[in-house]
Amino acid sequence: MKYNREIKHYIKDNELDLETIIKEFTPYISKVIDNMVHDYLNDEDKEEIASDVFFILWNNKEKLDVNRLMSSYLAGITKNVVKEKIRKKKVDLDISEYENTLFDNNDNLDILFDDIEEINKIEKILSKMKKIDKQIFISFYYYSKSIKDIAKEQRISEFNVKQRLYRIRNKIRKEVNKNG
Amino acid sequence: MDSKNIYEKTKMKIAISKANKEDIVMDNTKVNILKRLGIAIIALVSTTGVVFATSAIINKFGPNSSEGSQRAIDSGYIAYSKEDSIVDSFMLDRYNFYITFREDKLGMTLDEIQEKYNKVEIGEKRQEYLIIKNEKGEKVFSNIGNAYGLTSEDGNIFYTATSKEFPKAKKLYVDFAGKKEVLDVPESMQEDLEEYKLKSISDESWKFESALISNTAFKIYLSNCNGIDHNEKNRVVTSDGKEFYSQARSDGDGSISVESDGIVRYYNTFSLGKLDATDELTIYLYKNDGSEVVIELTK
Numbered sequence: 001m002k003y004n005r006e007i008k009h010y011i012k013d014n015e016l017d018l019e020t021i022i023k024e025f026t027p028y029i030s031k032v033i034d035n036m037v038h039d040y041l042n043d044e045d046k047e048e049i050a051s052d053v054f055f056i057l058w059n060n061k062e063k064l065d066v067n068r069l070m071s072s073y074l075a076g077i078t079k080n081v082v083k084e085k086i087r088k089k090k091v092d093l094d095i096s097e098y099e100n101t102l103f104d105n106n107d108n109l110d111i112l113f114d115d116i117e118e119i120n121k122i123e124k125i126l127s128k129m130k131k132i133d134k135q136i137f138i139s140f141y142y143y144s145k146s147i148k149d150i151a152k153e154q155r156i157s158e159f160n161v162k163q164r165l166y167r168i169r170n171k172i173r174k175e176v177n178k179n180g
Numbered sequence: 181m182d183s184k185n186i187y188e189k190t191k192m193k194i195a196i197s198k199a200n201k202e203d204i205v206m207d208n209t210k211v212n213i214l215k216r217l218g219i220a221i222i223a224l225v226s227t228t229g230v231v232f233a234t235s236a237i238i239n240k241f242g243p244n245s246s247e248g249s250q251r252a253i254d255s256g257y258i259a260y261s262k263e264d265s266i267v268d269s270f271m272l273d274r275y276n277f278y279i280t281f282r283e284d285k286l287g288m289t290l291d292e293i294q295e296k297y298n299k300v301e302i303g304e305k306r307q308e309y310l311i312i313k314n315e316k317g318e319k320v321f322s323n324i325g326n327a328y329g330l331t332s333e334d335g336n337i338f339y340t341a342t343s344k345e346f347p348k349a350k351k352l353y354v355d356f357a358g359k360k361e362v363l364d365v366p367e368s369m370q371e372d373l374e375e376y377k378l379k380s381i382s383d384e385s386w387k388f389e390s391a392l393i394s395n396t397a398f399k400i401y402l403s404n405c406n407g408i409d410h411n412e413k414n415r416v417v418t419s420d421g422k423e424f425y426s427q428a429r430s431d432g433d434g435s436i437s438v439e440s441d442g443i444v445r446y447y448n449t450f451s452l453g454k455l456d457a458t459d460e461l462t463i464y465l466y467k468n469d470g471s472e473v474v475i476e477l478t479k
Contacts, residue, residue: 018187018190018191018194019187022183022186022187022190023183023187026181026182026183026186027181027183029181030181043181046181047181047182047185047186047189048189050181050186051186051189051190051193052193054186054187054190055190055193055194055197058190058194059197115197116193119193119196119197119200120193122196123189123192123193123196126192126196127192134192137192137195137199138191138192138195140195141194141195141196141198141199142191142192142194142195142198168199169199172196172199172200
């Protein structure tokens with residue numbers, strides 16, 4: 001794998017090419033996580049960490065230095081996310097030996113653990129949605145597709161698309177309000 | 181670790197994050213729009229628990245809702261009920277009525293309702309299982325008669341209706357197959373119709389009867405209008421140049437009739453609500469021979 005590539009190699013149409021980044025760097029992040037926590041966390045937790053890492057990367061896309069290595073950012077973020085996960089799970093594990101071997105988060109990236117925790121809760125709730133609702137939600141908010149195009153793809157009316165989006169937003173709103 | 185799973189999860193997190201941010205923006209925008217439009221937003225915490233929404237921009241009532249209604253709903257002209265209510269939301273106007281029921285709270289699916297109530301033999305009367313009346317006992321809505329559409333999406337059942345004129349209501353007494361509920365109607369939904377007067381008509385043999393506008397629709401009534409046609413170009417144009425076409429969703433939206441007196445009568449409903457209306461309106465109507473009749477109206 002090409003872990004020595006800079007951020008600029010992963011920019012496509014002025015956007016981070018997240019699909020490629022995730023495809024190329026999942027084994028790398030997986031290795032970093034495993035080295036830190038071994039079997040103290042289960043696979044589900046590890047996947048959660050990995051997706052948090054990529055989400056944080058995306059969330060900080062404006063702050064990234066395009067000439068720096070992608071792996072350095074990802075390693076720094078991973079270390080911070082793992083530490084937080086261990087703290088939350090109250091796992092009795094000493095990771096101090098990795099403090100100096102991994103890159104630090106010296107770039108003032110927003111890690112926003114509270115936001116991530118809330119998003120993860122919502123994500124768990126939405127994961128139980130019907131497949132079509134997930135597709136519509138992702139198409140609209142992730143891919144920024146128009147209601148018209150989504151309606152065509154899903155072969156449903158535009159009203160139906162709007163209505164499904166409304167319900168999902170309502171679910172999210174309820175969850176956010178519940179958390180204060 | 182499966183990178184596909186991780187990609188899916190990451191996409192979902194980003195989508196949630198975007199939706200959250202949009203929601204905050206939407207709420208702020210909404211307040212500004214509503215202030216500008218002067219629509220009363222009243223949180224009614226009442227015995228029935230109907231509250232007037234301050235957020236959510238949506239089409240709540242399925243594909244049958246008119247453009248005028250949709251624009252009004254987008255501006256917050258919609259009432260929501262508490263979560264334990266059989267009613268999810270509704271919108272009442274003098275010309276349009278929409279109500280959404282929660283299938284799970286009704287304890288009946290749409291199929292069960294149709295099986296039980298709509299399966300009638302020829303000659304048999306359909307059962308009136310849904311009746312909504314106002315505080316004076318006047319029937320606002322029934323599943324028989326002026327009900328237009330019925331669709332079910334994600335556990336909700338929509339009823340949409342159009343009428344020449346719905347009675348005004350402060351409260352709605354809902355009876356859905358024995359399940360009863362009383363809903364408070366927000367004050368903004370109790371508004372009177374506003375009238376337009378004739379300024380000029382290009383064919384003076386036609387008689388202008390009246391023109392009225394509600395929050396969601398505009399209706400014009402004519403008589404002695406020989407040769408008038410239901411033309412898709414029939415439209416209302418506001419003084420700022422916006423065009424509004426016929427709702428044309430059902431027979432209740434318009435008709436051309438010749439009664440025993442031989443007089444041709446016409447009325448039609450256009451998707452122009454008060455939000456978009458201007459003090460002066462121009463109506464373009466067409467005859468069977470394609471010629472145009474222009475009617476100018478003023479408040």
